[in-house]
Amino acid sequence: MKRISTLTLLIALTVLLLAACGGKNENKNGGTQEPAVSPTAEAASTAEPAPGQAAWDAIKASGKLRIGTEGTYAPFTFHDDSGKLTGFDVEIAEEITKRLGLKAEFIETQWDSIIAGLDAERFDTIFNQVGITDERKEKYDFSDDYIVSKAVLIVGEENTDIKTFADLKGKKAGQSLTSNLADIARENGAEIISTEGFNQAIDLLASKRIDATVNDGLSFLDLKKQKPDLPLKIVAELPDASKNAALFRKGNEALIQAVNGALAEIKSDGTYLKISEKYFGADVSK
Numbered sequence: 001m002k003r004i005s006t007l008t009l010l011i012a013l014t015v016l017l018l019a020a021c022g023g024k025n026e027n028k029n030g031g032t033q034e035p036a037v038s039p040t041a042e043a044a045s046t047a048e049p050a051p052g053q054a055a056w057d058a059i060k061a062s063g064k065l066r067i068g069t070e071g072t073y074a075p076f077t078f079h080d081d082s083g084k085l086t087g088f089d090v091e092i093a094e095e096i097t098k099r100l101g102l103k104a105e106f107i108e109t110q111w112d113s114i115i116a117g118l119d120a121e122r123f124d125t126i127f128n129q130v131g132i133t134d135e136r137k138e139k140y141d142f143s144d145d146y147i148v149s150k151a152v153l154i155v156g157e158e159n160t161d162i163k164t165f166a167d168l169k170g171k172k173a174g175q176s177l178t179s180n181l182a183d184i185a186r187e188n189g190a191e192i193i194s195t196e197g198f199n200q201a202i203d204l205l206a207s208k209r210i211d212a213t214v215n216d217g218l219s220f221l222d223l224k225k226q227k228p229d230l231p232l233k234i235v236a237e238l239p240d241a242s243k244n245a246a247l248f249r250k251g252n253e254a255l256i257q258a259v260n261g262a263l264a265e266i267k268s269d270g271t272y273l274k275i276s277e278k279y280f281g282a283d284v285s286k
Contacts, residue, residue, distance in 0.1 A: 048171050056254035059124060064103045067093050068122035071108035072197050075222040075279045077128045086278040091144060092263075093127040093246070095271055099262035110196050111176045115140075117250060125259070126247040129216065131180045140249055144260045145243035146272070147284050151181055152217040152238075156205060156230040164236050171211040174201035180242070185214045205232060218280060 018108075059065060069077040069089065077087040085106055097104040107123050118126055129149070132142050155162045162171060169189030175182035177194050186192060193210050195201040201213040202223065220234060248256055266272045267285070276284050 052252040052254040064105045065097045066105045066125040068109055068114050069106050069128045070111055070119050070121040072199055075167050090126040091275045095266050096262040100258055112178050128245050130247045131242045131244050133180050141248045143246040145245045147244045148241045150217045150237050151214055152234045153236040154232055155212045155235055157233050174204045174210040174213045181214045
């Protein structure tokens with residue numbers, strides 16, 4: 001019995017020693033070393049998900065990107081003669097979304113409630129000629145800018161009283177209340193008449209119910225191309241161009257990084273320039 005017990009103990013010790021040796025790798029000198037740990041696996045075990053990764057994963061799982069836009073702001077976002085939603089911002093958003101492997105779902109909203117719609121999570125982002133301002137950056141995040149434009153002062157063709165922005169003092173200016181263009185008119189002493197967007201401001205100006213509107217220069221040039229006989233003119237232009245980009249709620253860095261990657265891709269492969277020249281005859285990213 002003692003011999004059997006001793007034999008059993010020796011076998012058990014041998015098994016343990018073999019298992020210990022098997023867990024190590026021989027090096028070229030005949031020694032042993034611990035199994036190597038993959039740097040990638042090690043990084044994956046300690047890496048934290050990117051901010052907003054869960055939200056971005058949910059968007060990818062849904063297969064669509066919800067985009068807020070006006071649909072009444074030519075040539076950026078409007079309906080063509082067939083009723084189809086189109087425009088510079090619309091096509092840029094569609095191209096970016098396609099590169100992300102998603103479908104673009106546009107949700108049309110008036111400008112003065114469009115940012116509230118983003119806050120309420122009705123959509124994931126806004127593509128609508130949104131100017132990058134310090135005030136907006138305090139609460140929201142932007143993509144890389146994709147269009148540069150200047151604010152212009154538009155009046156009736158027969159108007160001789162308003163020649164500069166300073167001449168807006170005491171005059172009626174038709175503006176979307178929450179736009180940075182309305183801020184320019186306010187700062188120059190204008191009485192702000194609320195409008196639903198560019199088209200309504202132009203209608204009020206053409207019918208002489210307001211004295212002026214501060215608006216986007218590219219929009220006005222497109223308007224004059226479509227309606228050359230419209231009795232309106234530009235009398236002043238701000239020297240500093242405004243950069244515009246897609247707007248996002250804070251905490252969506254993963255989505256923004258993906259959008260910026262797709263934006264860089266369409267700029268590098270010529271797709272952006274093709275869309276820009278279609279609507280403006282030039283590269284409007286500069």
